[in-house]
Amino acid sequence: xAVVSQxxxxxxxxxxxxVKIECRSLDFQATTMFWYRQFPKKSLMLMATSNEGSKATYxxxxxxxxxxxxxxxxxxxxxxxxxxxxxxxxxxxxxxxxGDRRETQYFGPGTRLLVL
Amino acid sequence: xxxxxxxxxxxxxxxGDTVTLNCSYEVTNFRSLLWYKQxxxxxxxxxxxxxxxxxxxxxxxxxxxxxKELFSILNITATQTGDSAVYLCAVEEASGTYKYIFxxxxxxxxxx
Numbered sequence: 001x002a003v004v005s006q007x008x009x010x011x012x013x014x015x016x017x018x019v020k021i022e023c024r025s026l027d028f029q030a031t032t033m034f035w036y037r038q039f040p041k042k043s044l045m046l047m048a049t050s051n052e053g054s055k056a057t058y059x060x061x062x063x064x065x066x067x068x069x070x071x072x073x074x075x076x077x078x079x080x081x082x083x084x085x086x087x088x089x090x091x092x093x094x095x096x097x098x099g100d101r102r103e104t105q106y107f108g109p110g111t112r113l114l115v116l
Numbered sequence: 117x118x119x120x121x122x123x124x125x126x127x128x129x130x131x132g133d134t135v136t137l138n139c140s141y142e143v144t145n146f147r148s149l150l151w152y153k154q155x156x157x158x159x160x161x162x163x164x165x166x167x168x169x170x171x172x173x174x175x176x177x178x179x180x181x182x183x184k185e186l187f188s189i190l191n192i193t194a195t196q197t198g199d200s201a202v203y204l205c206a207v208e209e210a211s212g213t214y215k216y217i218f219x220x221x222x223x224x225x226x227x228x
Contacts, residue, residue, distance in 0.1 A: 034215070034216065036218075042220070042221070043204060043218045043219060043220045043221045044159070044204065044206075044218040045218070046215060046216060046217065046218070049215050057215075059215075093157075093158055095158075104161055104164075105150075105161070105216065107158035107159055107160075108158060109157050109158050110157050110158050
């Protein structure tokens, strides 16, 4: 089966600092990776779609300067929350799709971010 | 604006009951509808539906899509406590690149 990892699984940081979250597809090449944000007891909100080698496509209302996404290789995408504030505290989940089996998104385990 | 709406928002049943979860959508360029089960962390894939009227089945779970009325249902028969989870419906929208729009989720609790 396809495995997607995220690192770190949990991070606590001070307001104003930047936090980088990594999403890796461990045993397949992910042409597309998605970044989601989930608030407690709420659904997943798509933040951006990341294609290897090109700029990410951000959803309306998501600030690209605030949430920097880099998809440098077919197995790695990173999300950097810049100048984090308490309202950025959330659960961030990435998912990856193979180019030929897009119906199955493989989700990472998620990263819980707490900004103090 | 594209949207996916699930109902009910939450549901409490007893073991052995049958439940039906609903997902309706308004999406401009529909490609497929997917169901996921989310327990503590990331969602796990259940079904992908692309054609109307064709039931997909996996054990006690089944799902069907109605592209005319723009909805799907997820049925769980003989529920067990392990079915307790949030069930997410997502629609794949295809306009150039594809993306997934998630519904609000239905929180199911199955009591022993």
